[in-house]
Amino acid sequence: MTNSPVTTTVTRRAPVGRDREVLAWLQTGLSLAEGFPGFLGGGWLRPSVGSADWHVLYRFAGPDDVATWEESSERTWWLGSARGLMTQTSAERRTGIEGWFDAPTSVDVLVKQPPRWKQALVIYSAFFPLSLLAALLLNPHLTGLPVALRVLITTVVLTPIMTYLALPRVTKALEWWLHGRPAPWRT
Numbered sequence: 001m002t003n004s005p006v007t008t009t010v011t012r013r014a015p016v017g018r019d020r021e022v023l024a025w026l027q028t029g030l031s032l033a034e035g036f037p038g039f040l041g042g043g044w045l046r047p048s049v050g051s052a053d054w055h056v057l058y059r060f061a062g063p064d065d066v067a068t069w070e071e072s073s074e075r076t077w078w079l080g081s082a083r084g085l086m087t088q089t090s091a092e093r094r095t096g097i098e099g100w101f102d103a104p105t106s107v108d109v110l111v112k113q114p115p116r117w118k119q120a121l122v123i124y125s126a127f128f129p130l131s132l133l134a135a136l137l138l139n140p141h142l143t144g145l146p147v148a149l150r151v152l153i154t155t156v157v158l159t160p161i162m163t164y165l166a167l168p169r170v171t172k173a174l175e176w177w178l179h180g181r182p183a184p185w186r187t
Contacts, residue, residue: 025082029078122174
């Protein structure tokens with residue numbers, strides 16, 4: 001199992017009209033999380049202005065870093081300080097690059113996303129070699145089929161390989177570059 005970055009999204013509900021308190025609470029939590037190893041970013045989203053729901057996001061370099069944060073006394077204190085203000089309604093975890101392509105629904109986002117051109121280059125660096133390999137290995141066996149069927153078969157084979165194998169590995173290897181940090185061998 002690879003140690004891919006982990007993005008956690010927790011949905012919380014607070015009474016409408018208590019935005020200043022919620023924002024202060026959220027900022028406190030993000031400030032605490034920033035001090036933990038492997039913290040890559042965090043923020044919040046709201047589905048619409050005046051919504052009672054708040055989606056809290058945080059991203060760590062790997063599952064061990066998330067566990068260190070989630071089991072910390074600082075986080076326990078922070079969560080306890082929200083009693084009476086908000087309640088958790090759901091939680092979700094994601095690994096890899098997929099969270100970067102979700103469009104934000106509010107201007108309250110603080111999550112640092114890599115520039116689109118860097119995302120495109122990372123995808124291309126995984127997509128090109130796999131496409132070339134598919135052309136060499138699959139195409140000779142598909143020559144008698146209509147072009148639409150050949151493309152369908154190729155994409156059905158390549159999509160899970162890209163999603164579960166290639167992109168998570170390439171994303172992890174280039175994580176430093178995506179976020180504008182020095183190369184690991186230079187630190």
